[in-house]
Amino acid sequence: MNIKYDPKSPKAEEFISHREVLETLEYAEKSKNDAGLIGSILEKARQRRGLSHREASVLLACELPEKNEEIFALANQIKNDFYGNRIVLFAPLYLSNYCVNGCVYCPYHIKNRHIPRKKMTQEEIRREVIALQDMGHKRIAIEAGEDPVNNPIEYILESIDTIYSIRHKNGAIRRVNVNIAATTVENYKKLKEAGIGTYILFQETYNRENYEKLHPTGPKHDYAYHTEAMDRAMLGGIDDVGLGVLFGLENYRYEFAALLMHAEHLEAVFGVGPHTISVPRIRPADDIDPSSFDNSISDDIFAKIVACLRISVPYTGIIVSTRESKATRERVLHLGVSQISGGSKTSVGGYAEPEPEDEESAQFEVSDRRTLDEIVRWLMELGFVPSFCTACYREGRTGDRFMKLCKSGKIQYCCHPNALMTLKEYLEDYAAPETKAVGDALIQRELATIPSEKIRQIVTGNLLKIGQGMRDFRF
Numbered sequence: 001m002n003i004k005y006d007p008k009s010p011k012a013e014e015f016i017s018h019r020e021v022l023e024t025l026e027y028a029e030k031s032k033n034d035a036g037l038i039g040s041i042l043e044k045a046r047q048r049r050g051l052s053h054r055e056a057s058v059l060l061a062c063e064l065p066e067k068n069e070e071i072f073a074l075a076n077q078i079k080n081d082f083y084g085n086r087i088v089l090f091a092p093l094y095l096s097n098y099c100v101n102g103c104v105y106c107p108y109h110i111k112n113r114h115i116p117r118k119k120m121t122q123e124e125i126r127r128e129v130i131a132l133q134d135m136g137h138k139r140i141a142i143e144a145g146e147d148p149v150n151n152p153i154e155y156i157l158e159s160i161d162t163i164y165s166i167r168h169k170n171g172a173i174r175r176v177n178v179n180i181a182a183t184t185v186e187n188y189k190k191l192k193e194a195g196i197g198t199y200i201l202f203q204e205t206y207n208r209e210n211y212e213k214l215h216p217t218g219p220k221h222d223y224a225y226h227t228e229a230m231d232r233a234m235l236g237g238i239d240d241v242g243l244g245v246l247f248g249l250e251n252y253r254y255e256f257a258a259l260l261m262h263a264e265h266l267e268a269v270f271g272v273g274p275h276t277i278s279v280p281r282i283r284p285a286d287d288i289d290p291s292s293f294d295n296s297i298s299d300d301i302f303a304k305i306v307a308c309l310r311i312s313v314p315y316t317g318i319i320v321s322t323r324e325s326k327a328t329r330e331r332v333l334h335l336g337v338s339q340i341s342g343g344s345k346t347s348v349g350g351y352a353e354p355e356p357e358d359e360e361s362a363q364f365e366v367s368d369r370r371t372l373d374e375i376v377r378w379l380m381e382l383g384f385v386p387s388f389c390t391a392c393y394r395e396g397r398t399g400d401r402f403m404k405l406c407k408s409g410k411i412q413y414c415c416h417p418n419a420l421m422t423l424k425e426y427l428e429d430y431a432a433p434e435t436k437a438v439g440d441a442l443i444q445r446e447l448a449t450i451p452s453e454k455i456r457q458i459v460t461g462n463l464l465k466i467g468q469g470m471r472d473f474r475f
């Protein structure tokens with residue numbers, strides 16, 4: 001079938017044209033040792049203008065060692081220029097693992113009869129949120145399987161309300177991102193009204209044929225409905241959307257090119273690219289063996305994907321979860337990752353009390369099992385500033401407003417002070433004494449780097465007030 005490629009089309013098969021992806025891969029393969037072309041692509045990337053999916057695919061395929069070095073160095077540079085040394089922290093909260101879909105890579109698939117099915121009541125959610133607040137989290141991503149009977153939109157909305165309403169000691173969840181199945185414009189409007197941050201939906205794979213095999217049953221089988229979900233989310237008023245693929249299901253170069261085509265489509269149609277991109281790799285889980293998927297990628301390729309994404313979409317946050325080990329996370333933090341999860345549980349419940357062994361309901365095995373406090377200290381010892389900032393959407397800086405600030409570089413004036421003030425809150429309320437000592441010293445050093453004297457004075461004053469018990473300052 002000869003389907004045209006059109007980034008502005010509302011149809012999935014046209015904005016993620018299979019033929020265009022294949023031609024891109026062919027072009028990248030042909031150009032992978034073309035030092036002149038790669039040099040000129042890198043030159044464009046140095047101007048921070050981002051790259052097209054074709055250009056980025058050439059970099060991903062590049063086999064020239066010295067050019068690869070340049071790619072990694074540039075990714076690191078762009079990360080520093082746009083995101084400084086800050087890393088935003090969040091945690092997932094699984095509400096329910098009831099699911100009517102048949103995804104073959106996920107243990108929540110409908111045919112799995114032995115995994116315990118759980119759906120938290122509002123009281124259980126309350127307890128989990130208090131436990132998350134007591135860890136120090138301010139930003140969470142809620143997750144739920146697709147099940148119109150057990151997890152209707154009303155349940156999700158009620159849960160969001162519950163989460164935002166809980167005030168325990170100095171704790172508060174200030175941003176709820178939502179990762180639920182593709183839905184209607186009407187339901188996206190309701191999520192927007194509920195005050196969600198980012199709507200996240202992983203594509204899993206962009207290859208339609210493979211997608212249909214991997215999703216043999218259930219509403220998720222419909223490739224077009226799933227792939228066009230972000231368009232509906234935008235039409236519903238959600239202007240911060242998070243893309244992602246599950247690396248390991250399909251040839252990674254295919255996914256990479258298509259992921260960028262999706263980003264280009266959103267930019268072309270709505271004037272705003274994705275707010276975040278997640279890069280999960282398939283992990284072991286209840287009845288899932290990652291070795292049964294033959295497209296798994298090495299740590300080196302994973303690092304290259306992150307670096308090439310950083311260069312190609314400099315204004316889009318990159319998220320890495322606890323699926324990845326401490327060592328892998330450390331490597332990619334330098335290449336462009338701007339958000340990580342910490343202290344995560346991937347089961348339904350499990351923050352307030354650990355799940356009994358015979359009732360485990362995890363969606364995948366966590367690789368990085370450290371506590372949030374260990375992660376905070378580790379980040380600081382690596383020279384990063386852990387941030388619990390949630391300021392933007394609370395200040396109405398979403399969608400194109402956010403992107404304009406980002407592109408002008410002005411967002412830095414908000415991110416850095418907000419990182420210091422939210423870190424201070426964490427240190428005062430939740431940190432172990434050694435973490436607090438490391439953090440207080442870091443804040444003093446970082447304060448001195450704020451270029452504007454006026455802002456430095458405001459932040460210094462706010463830090464003092466935080467020490468006296470006041471909370472929630474932001475720019």
Ligand code: SF4
Nearest residue numbers: 099103106108109145
């Ligand atoms: S990936 Fe999502 S939709 Fe698929 S089975 Fe798991 S929870 Fe359900």
Ligand code: SF4
Nearest residue numbers: 389390391392414415
């Ligand atoms: S100021 Fe905005 S962009 Fe910066 S860390 Fe906070 S929420 Fe993120």
